[in-house]
Amino acid sequence: MSAGLGDGTRCVHAGVSPAAPGAPVPPQPVFAAQFHLGGDGDDWYGRPHNPTWRALEAAIGGLDGGECVVYSSGMAAVSSLLRTVLGAGDTVVLPADGYFSTRDYVRDHLAALKLDVREIPTAAPWSAETVAGARLVLLETPSNPGLDVCDIAAVAALAHAAGALVAVDNTTATPLGQRPLELGADVTLASDTKALAGHSDVVLGHISTADARLAARLRAERTASGCVPGPFEVWLAHRGLGTLDLRLARQADNAAALYEALRGHPRVRGVRWPGSPHDPAHAVASRQMRRFGGVVTFELESAAAVASFLAAAHLVTSATSFGGLHSTADRRARWGDPVPAGLLRFSCGCEDTRDLVADVLAALETH
Template sequence: MSLDPDWGDGTRCVHAGETAPSKGSPLTPGPVLAAPFHLADARPDTDAGLAEEADFYGRAGNPTWRRLESAIGELDGGECVLFPSGMAAISALLRDASGRGALVLPSDGYYATRAFAESELVPRGVTVRAVPTAGPWDDDVFDGAALVLLETPSNPGLDVCDIAELSARAHTAGAVVAVDNTTASPLGQRPLALGADVVVASDAKALSGHSDLLLGHVSTADAALARRLREARTLGGAIPGPFEAWLAYRSLSTLDLRLARQAENAAALTAALRDHPAVRGLRWPGSAGDAAHETARRQMRRFGGVLSFELADEATFSRFVAASRLVVEATSFGGVHSTVDRRARWGDPVAPGFVRFSSGCEDAADLVADVLAALDSCVR
């Protein structure tokens, strides 16, 4: 069943990836856990085309993957290729582009993307240019580039760049534009509709939202690129597990509800923390006073649940976590539990007390009260 473009986000999430109902079949089918599939109907003269006509081996395809790919693709507005993690997705994309020119990466985006490029691609002669999300984006950045990867809002600093403007400039120079949409999610931002060629994301975060699986995906309107990525997935063996895909598909129906509560909590926390003496450098793109707000307001459909701020130092961060009853320390985001991560421990170029705060789905009043009490204990 195709989604009606006039449907709201909640309806789209509940019905994305659905097939026509069949009497006696499950409303939500379970995962297909299979490595080999029956070949009883295959004939010797048709075996060569079997991979395109039917499932034959689990490394090449699985109906549970395809259900989730259909759902995510409908939300992204492109053809989705599923991977076992966000890094598997983004590394496949970078490898695909690396033979055709320079790669432009965000200098303030997810650190592992830069680490992958520096450890695997640069030694093979690939030119990698790093640019801050907020710029400056000089024209020579695009010269000879095969792929420009944007990450907006950036992780962890939450800076924002203009997808439409940078896509137009990159296309003029002959480059493909990809957007890491992990922080925003398909409901928060639709990069393909803004002019980008590719969306890539870690689906361990908000999309699946329960902190219990690893998945990633690439979505694109370029059928040739999607085909190359599927071939690379099959030959490289970077395949998602069907159970994880099933869990993510089951979780997708509540994405609208979860994002709404998380954004509500982020807004409440931003308002409460703005003048707190323990907090400085507070960022959330949804705040009217944020440096990225005007650009974010133009291109984002909702602002998400991730905010960031700085505490005095690592010791203050530790006291804050110990004093909180609701917030736990973890290095992912987008889940139903509120979490914090001191990003300097992973080598991000941030201050020792920098905090990435992922708002969960707790009641806003309870979460704000808990965070304020924990912060108050840090300044007594």
């Protein structure tokens, strides 16, 4: 597909096979666990191969600008990358303020490798010393849940000079918002449970890379470890991907309006959205992000204040995860994130902007 096409066109047609008389127009799921053997076909058993995977991998890979490997979850993707790339005694740089399960996985499940683990805040000053001796530098930008940003191209240059691979967790940005491979990263990965699938009905993840040998190693590790997705979930994600451009546009409009409504609100502290010129991350974000998403972070006075706010809201659901059609809010401290008790990660959905902002402001009047 031509790279000159718009985001909406690319999303609608991503991974769609050429037209053939009598064939279904959108890709359809193939559920087979086994296939007739013989000939030169790619499919012989459901754990290493499935045509439904390949359709979504072609779609996401085209948007990311690399070869895509899909997984049963975002954590399956990141853990598979860590197992594939890291060896005993290696140094790995992790985001201190990124998704906490990644740090937990390295600490609790890779302890036998005796890794040298460096946890660096996303917005910290990056230098040659930060990445010296590293085998892998994992970034998450914008970070989850704080929405801080780092300069991917600058960090990649430092890391490559030190001989390290660079991987970017691109979950918050999506392939439409940011293309880490074009900015110098070796790997981009995401939890497609979030905005890419977009309907809160799928658990899925992926890794994309422009390195064919690394992609082959990742596929072999996926087959051996069994971190394979179900065809139905993959098909749902491919179906959801078709509207990603439309959903992101409404979610970003809602985030921009909500940010402005909350920025001067007397009950709200620390509101963040990298899409605003007022946000401290905006200068870097605007250089490397093509568009901004629907996640806003802000802080209320306490956990009790959050509970009152959520009870009063009519359009906002208390739920974890983000990027779906419905607006949701998640008090991240409840899961173990090292954040204030009243910090909310607010995922703007696709409601009418006026309705969503009015509902949030009305809920904030409840004490």
